[in-house]
Amino acid sequence: MSDDALKQFRVQIDRIDDELLRLFNQRAALAQQIGHAKQGGAVLRPEREAQVLRRLNEANQGPLPNGSISQLFTEVMSHCRALEAPLSIAYLGPAGSFTEAAALKRFGHASVCVPCASIDEVFRKVESNEVRYGVVPVENSTEGAVGRTLDLMLQSPLKLCGEVPLQVHQCLMSNSTLAEVRRVYSHPQSLGQCQGWLNANLPHAERIAVSSNSEAARLASQQADSAAVAGKQASERFDVPLLVENIEDDPRNTTRFLVIGDQQVSPSGCDKTSLVISAANRPGAVHDLLTPLAHHGVSMTKLESRPARSGLWEYVFFVDIEGHQQDTKVAAALAELGQVASFVKVLGSYPVAV
Numbered sequence: 001m002s003d004d005a006l007k008q009f010r011v012q013i014d015r016i017d018d019e020l021l022r023l024f025n026q027r028a029a030l031a032q033q034i035g036h037a038k039q040g041g042a043v044l045r046p047e048r049e050a051q052v053l054r055r056l057n058e059a060n061q062g063p064l065p066n067g068s069i070s071q072l073f074t075e076v077m078s079h080c081r082a083l084e085a086p087l088s089i090a091y092l093g094p095a096g097s098f099t100e101a102a103a104l105k106r107f108g109h110a111s112v113c114v115p116c117a118s119i120d121e122v123f124r125k126v127e128s129n130e131v132r133y134g135v136v137p138v139e140n141s142t143e144g145a146v147g148r149t150l151d152l153m154l155q156s157p158l159k160l161c162g163e164v165p166l167q168v169h170q171c172l173m174s175n176s177t178l179a180e181v182r183r184v185y186s187h188p189q190s191l192g193q194c195q196g197w198l199n200a201n202l203p204h205a206e207r208i209a210v211s212s213n214s215e216a217a218r219l220a221s222q223q224a225d226s227a228a229v230a231g232k233q234a235s236e237r238f239d240v241p242l243l244v245e246n247i248e249d250d251p252r253n254t255t256r257f258l259v260i261g262d263q264q265v266s267p268s269g270c271d272k273t274s275l276v277i278s279a280a281n282r283p284g285a286v287h288d289l290l291t292p293l294a295h296h297g298v299s300m301t302k303l304e305s306r307p308a309r310s311g312l313w314e315y316v317f318f319v320d321i322e323g324h325q326q327d328t329k330v331a332a333a334l335a336e337l338g339q340v341a342s343f344v345k346v347l348g349s350y351p352v353a354v
């Protein structure tokens with residue numbers, strides 16, 4: 001491309017940027033007015049944000065893919081929201097964790113993100129109103145449920161306000177060469193997600209479970225013959241060279257995170273409801289739990305059992321269903337479920353991730 005042609009294109013881009021600048025500020029001013037009209041009500045409206053993203057994804061004609069449109073407009077909304085009031089979010093840290101990446105993916109960079117040392121601490125900070133929302137991992141496509149999050153949801157008065165799926169890529173990082181590695185540090189979830197690769201490539205290295213992937217990277221940065229399994233960002237943060245990228249056994253390896261808060265989210269038009277239920281200890285009781293859903297044509301998208309912690313071999317079931325608890329058929333199914341189950345708790349209805 002000639003210098004002249006380049007200049008021409010850049011003039012056009014400058015003009016578009018001026019227009020975008022004007023429009024961003026026009027949008028932000030409207031959000032500010034909406035903020036005043038809310039009069040102390042919740043600033044964050046997850047159902048509206050989901051509708052904004054879905055509408056734009058449908059209208060999008062490219063060349064930007066829908067993923068980029070969602071990312072850009074999540075940031076735009078994050079900055080508009082921040083003008084209404086800054087939003088504070090607790091997440092399972094430390095800084096650089098996959099949960100932080102999930103929090104930023106959902107809330108954008110104009111939010112105040114507070115790292116916590118444990119899932120319990122995230123719940124405590126939200127329950128005590130120190131922050132407005134929390135982000136915690138709930139399940140991984142390779143390793144399954146995060147039990148602590150499920151147990152705390154069962155006890156907590158907080159509601160589920162959203163979900164964030166995040167594709168998780170694991171890397172091996174070390175100051176040594178692959179042949180020299182004798183120890184591999186990582187969080188147990190991450191070791192589990194890479195066990196096939198570790199068996200094949202580092203069969204004789206000791207695997208040492210630590211509290212977080214960041215801690216693993218820190219240890220690997222200080223010790224000879226040691227490596228860490230962690231996200232790429234940890235390699236930059238702790239200055240440990242990447243040896244091999246994408247070592248997760250399933251390239252689609254995805255972790256699902258939940259947003260928790262003291263807010264009932266309104267219907268967005270494409271929602272999910274999470275419940276915990278349990279059945280009396282008699283023949284056919286578990287079957288009876290599922291009948292009301294089938295009866296009212298409500299699809300179940302997840303069923304997970306956990307020890308109830310109230311008696312030996314007693315279980316609760318974590319169930320996700322399609323629809324919002326205010327939808328007629330979901331409401332009817334929940335009412336019927338209440339009659340057959342020994343325990344029902346609705347954890348919340350929230351928009352399906354965009």
Ligand SMILES: C=C(O[C@@H]1C=C(C(=O)O)C=C[C@H]1O)C(=O)O
Nearest residue numbers: 031034043044045048049077080
């Ligand atoms: C502007 C609003 O407040 C927030 C910001 C939004 C936006 O920037 O589009 C959307 C929903 C809210 O989380 C609103 O409620 O419409």
